[in-house]
Amino acid sequence: MTVAVRLPRRKKDASAPEPADLLAWYDRHRRILPWRARRGERADPYAVWLSEIMLQQTTVKTVAPYYARFLARWPSVAALAASDLDDVLRAWAGLGYYARARNLHACARAVMQRHGGIFPRGMDALRALARLFAVEEKLPAAKPVIKRLATSLLPPRRAGDFAQALMDLGATLCSPKNPACALCPWNESCAAARRGDRESFPRKTPKREGSLRRGAAFVALRADGRVLLRQRPDKGLLASMTEVPGSAWAHDFDSASALAAAPRLGGTPKWQKLAGVVRHVFTHFPLELTVFVAQVPRVTKALKGARWVRLADLPGEALPNVMRKVLAHALKLD
DNA sequence: TACGCGTGGCA
């Protein structure tokens, strides 16, 4: 492991990053965010917590409308704890990483039961930019190194603002591609910028590519304008979310025998295979779904665990995006 | 430690 710049132990080093420079920049350029307290105000711990969960691996822009809807509907941890998990999942649908929604709900109940609805005081995590120190270690192994370096910069006062400032710096200037170094308060002391290969940091291990999986999805349309939906298992991928019936998603899926996975609906539904496939990319693998559609009589009963849902009610369902794509494909909504 | 876990934006 090589660290191009080391922090001064005692003597002031003109080339070392100064927390004060970052804080001064933050005072001028801090973003206005709905969950962030303005100067002199105290943030609502519930609002901050909600934003923290939503912002995991998710951009501010994507989170903003979800956050506003959640806070309007469940303005307190007590309100959230009293809600049904299914309602939370429906409100979360489209945001991804659905375990967050389930954990959010469970945590709200725990705060009510174990802490009387008051958030306990917790640790504030700090995140820093590798790049500043030109850390050669590759992520994720570099994380402990970066943590030590970040801790060494932590100013005795305004530690919270320092953390916020770091995140604003990353969000607005010190981006992975095309960082705006000319505007950066640490430009002069940045080891990566001095080296002239700033975009090679942070170092990363090459990501293994997930192999393609395929499967079939079955859109049963009842004569009264309803579609057959079911719930996914409460563990694993897209846990507890809603889906149309389908086959397992497998590397060796054979579309010729796909109909074996069709839901049994009584009678003999004529499944029509649609042209093309629905493509979706999950975090760790790409997926291609062949979509089948069948028109069934109004009297058709739902099999156990499934239900008939009016087309007009689909937007309110806890449908992950891959299922919205399937329905759009089948209903020619796109 | 390494992997599983969604989605939208953007170059």
Next chain:
DNA sequence: TTGCCAAGCGT
């Protein structure tokens, strides 16, 4: 179009 990236976390 394609691949990368984003306020990570749980197991």
